[in-house]
Amino acid sequence: MDNKLLKQKLAEKGMKITPQRMAILEAVYELNNHPTAENIIEFIRKTHPNVAIGTVYKVLETLVENGLIKKVTTDRNFMRYDGILESHHHLYCSNCDLIEDYHDAELDELLKKYFESKNISGFKIEEFVLQIKGTFNKC
Amino acid sequence: MDNKLLKQKLAEKGMKITPQRMAILEAVYELNNHPTAENIIEFIRKTHPNVAIGTVYKVLETLVENGLIKKVTTDRNFMRYDGILESHHHLYCSNCDLIEDYHDAELDELLKKYFESKNISGFKIEEFVLQIKGTFNKC
């Protein structure tokens, strides 16, 4: 992804544009399989050897708050991040740490319809994420 | 839950029966809103003041491995646990740390049917967990 676009994404959210933010946002996009902070640090070190670890965590938090990336939960004790904002679900591998995207507009529609009819009392739904747990044949 | 039943559950899995394991398993059942290790430690301290923290983590891991409890993922940096084994989904509150169970056999059936028709190539599904994010009116 080119710098123009990265700058634009930050600017759209009214965020100050800094090299660190651009590098970290780009890393989340490039490392497309839900990278950890660790993965991101390793990646950006290649081009930005002196970015502080604390900065990476801070920037990731800020990017999440501003809706430029999302957190992906795992049953391990570290966080993972996702640069894909459009609604999608996740295939979690039971054998390894692989989390694959599962895009399915038909499923989204099905869920949306289902919960429109069936409204949950006392709760206002913002979004769904279906965790699909299982194993990949390749694993 | 009485001791007989707790013992039985451990025995069914071929696990050695210890007071610590019984207390921790009972705590997960009693603290029914997806307790953290911290919550569990606090709870069992009332009756078992000298259980080591390391033991709690170890036992929780063992209970998960043996399929007596499940982990519940959050976007915070600690794990939560669930004593309810039957398929169900979760309402995550965006305002606080509340995670409420959402049981819905109709939805389970819908998902099962949907993924039977639509099979995901190269992936064998074991279970679904739908994360329903939003806000409770009371929050």
Next chain:
DNA sequence: TACTTAAATAAGAATTATTCTCCGTTAAGA
């Protein structure tokens, strides 16, 4: 019931991921 032993626990150190603090630097508007 007493004996045996592998497995489990207590205590506390160590590790890991993440957050915080403080001070120097910089982006962006005037």
Next chain:
DNA sequence: TCTTAACGGAGAATAATTCTTATTTAAGTA
């Protein structure tokens, strides 16, 4: 160019979890 609030670097601090080692115990066996 100047100003300044926001940002980032360095490293200490914290919080959750894991590891290590010695001691204890559950549960099978004689």
